[in-house]
Amino acid sequence: MSAVLRLARQFSSPGQQAHAATLGMWVFLATELMFFGPLFFGYWYGRQTFPDAFAAASRRTDIVLGTVNTAILLTSSFLMATAVEAAALGGRRLARLALSGTAALGLAFLAIKGMEYRDEWQAHLWPAGSFVLDGGGRLFFIIYFAMTGLHALHLVIGICMVLAFALRERPPGQLRIAGLYWHFVDGMWIFLYPLLYLLERSG
């Protein structure tokens, strides 16, 4: 027995309801993109205005942990996609396993991010008080903490959502919508990673 989605009164068919839900989620994700947008623009402005300071500041980030975290998030997205397909095809056990894996990888990402924050705090890279870099470097780290912080907040919400789906069986259509959110958060990190970690690493 799998959970079945109840047809809401305003829809004439399950197909129409599913389509409306998908479109609604994509429109929500569009507003989320606008939410992240100003930070990306602020980054662009800083990079144009203080190119050397940005490059020097970016080299202070931990590239190993950043790369590991990117691989973790990409893998979590793969598990999420697997869960969505499995649930749609009735593979409840596989779906549950993949969802647990997704949540675990999300938590691992946050733990590693927390380690990075701790190291940066100890290296006086938090842009306040006894901050070690000047002018443009401060702007870089303001943007760094704002972007990774906003991303981490989204990930926390995503993990709670994934756990809710892992613990209780819900209609596969709902899981598909939830998956879109998870992949979006992954997509934001795909751009944060090269912008924040990979500036002038060759020197």
Next chain:
Amino acid sequence: MNGARRIHRRNLIVWQALLVLLALTTGSACLPLGGWNMVINLTIAGAKLLLVALFFMHLREAHGTVRLAAVVAVFMLLLLFGLSATDYRNRRIHPAPWQIPQQLPDQLSGRR
């Protein structure tokens, strides 16, 4: 269950492609290519996002309105970037020496 196997295999291939792209972007960042580093990094990021959107987010088989919502979102963001960038790129900042506002000394000394 054959269809299920095929779809899981497809996702597996997409995941492997994503990891290969990650290795490429990290590797290329270590080469001294000047301005091309950022171009390559952003191109690879775009390719990764496209893979995630098309396969994991089902944009490939999505209804036209859904695809439109996705494309319009990116288009709007680029449009706003373009407008803001035109502003910031053409701004001239004329620094003026700091001075005490005219009315402030009077108020401080109690005169009106």
